[in-house]
Amino acid sequence: MQLALYRYSLPFLQPLVFKGERLANREGLLVSINGQWGEIAPLPGFSTETLAEAEAESLACLAALSRGEKVSPALQSVQFGFDCAQRSWPSNLPASLPPYPLLQGAPAALIQSLPTADWQASPPSRLKLKVARYAMEEELALIEQLAARLPTTKLILDANGGWTRQEAQRFCERLPLKQIDYLEEPCATFADTIAVAEATGVAIALDETLTRGEEWNYHPQLKALVIKPSLVGSLSICGALVQRARAGNLRVVISSSFESDLGLGLLSRLASVWAPDEPPGLDTGHWLTERVTTATGEVMTESLHCLSNMENSA
Numbered sequence: 001m002q003l004a005l006y007r008y009s010l011p012f013l014q015p016l017v018f019k020g021e022r023l024a025n026r027e028g029l030l031v032s033i034n035g036q037w038g039e040i041a042p043l044p045g046f047s048t049e050t051l052a053e054a055e056a057e058s059l060a061c062l063a064a065l066s067r068g069e070k071v072s073p074a075l076q077s078v079q080f081g082f083d084c085a086q087r088s089w090p091s092n093l094p095a096s097l098p099p100y101p102l103l104q105g106a107p108a109a110l111i112q113s114l115p116t117a118d119w120q121a122s123p124p125s126r127l128k129l130k131v132a133r134y135a136m137e138e139e140l141a142l143i144e145q146l147a148a149r150l151p152t153t154k155l156i157l158d159a160n161g162g163w164t165r166q167e168a169q170r171f172c173e174r175l176p177l178k179q180i181d182y183l184e185e186p187c188a189t190f191a192d193t194i195a196v197a198e199a200t201g202v203a204i205a206l207d208e209t210l211t212r213g214e215e216w217n218y219h220p221q222l223k224a225l226v227i228k229p230s231l232v233g234s235l236s237i238c239g240a241l242v243q244r245a246r247a248g249n250l251r252v253v254i255s256s257s258f259e260s261d262l263g264l265g266l267l268s269r270l271a272s273v274w275a276p277d278e279p280p281g282l283d284t285g286h287w288l289t290e291r292v293t294t295a296t297g298e299v300m301t302e303s304l305h306c307l308s309n310m311e312n313s314a
């Protein structure tokens with residue numbers, strides 16, 4: 001049996017802020033089990049575990065595997081990494097659809113730099129924008145510009161639970177609703193999010209509610225589940241969420257949390273299985289200036305920090 005754990009640190013193009021925490025580098029772990037890889041990369045502000053905790057649990061799991069034991073990690077990021085590295089992947093997976101573009105940054109700067117020249121020739125079917133970060137007027141002005149310049153593009157908005165019910169209501173009342181695909185997590189609780197949907201008519205998607213494993217119910221205005229397998233953790237829990245979405249006629253959008261190119265490749269495979277008709281939320285790779293794999297998919301282990309590398313006959 002071959003078992004290895006590596007740590008990576010990849011610079012962001014420019015520092016990104018996650019729930020108030022500014023990160024210059026994305027740090028994570030890559031696990032290899034008999035030559036098959038998984039990624040373990042808790043996202044500060046979104047994961048409950050730290051990278052140090054994930055590393056400690058990963059090393060303990062590898063030691064258990066080397067003794068021939070079965071492992072069931074408790075931390076979500078570690079569950080995802082070990083599940084991917086031990087999954088029986090179908091050999092002939094179709095490619096997933098291209099991801100929809102993700103816009104991130106200050107509204108004024110985004111308005112200036114809108115790459116509409118490219119987009120006007122072939123506008124994306126969807127485009128995602130973070131909201132509840134800057135002044136509401138500025139965010140609404142950007143949405144108005146995007147809606148006017150890209151009339152056939154549906155906008156996905158993501159508030160990361162950043163508004164009170166009243167703030168979300170004020171914002172949604174001024175949205176060009178026909179062009180909004182859905183709004184992810186306007187408020188911190190499911191009850192507030194649904195109240196906003198009912199008061200304003202906006203369509204809703206859940207993300208953090210799923211990652212945190214909180215309760216939710218079907219609702220006519222709940223349109224999609226945004227599933228982030230690397231944060232939800234266990235692939236069987238993700239599979240159960242996909243089933244529940246299908247049973248309630250909800251769309252499934254597989255999304256990333258700023259993983260390395262290796263993690264994005266794994267998520268893209270899951271998207272082609274679980275949501276073959278839905279553009280995934282995987283447009284995060286261009287924020288990283290370095291890769292961990294070659295163009296042919298080999299992991300460049302020599303550029304990573306090796307934490308453990310074992311070969312035994314277990």
Ligand SMILES: O=C(O)CCC(=O)C1=CC=C[C@@H](O)[C@@H]1C(=O)O
Pocket residue numbers: 043046102128158160207226255256257258280281282283284
């Ligand atoms: O969902 C996507 O399209 C891409 C990923 C993405 O938007 C996010 C990843 C991780 C944390 C957040 O910044 C954000 C999200 O909340 O969905």
Ligand SMILES: [Mg+2]
Pocket residue numbers: 158160184185207208226
């Ligand atoms: Mg989200």
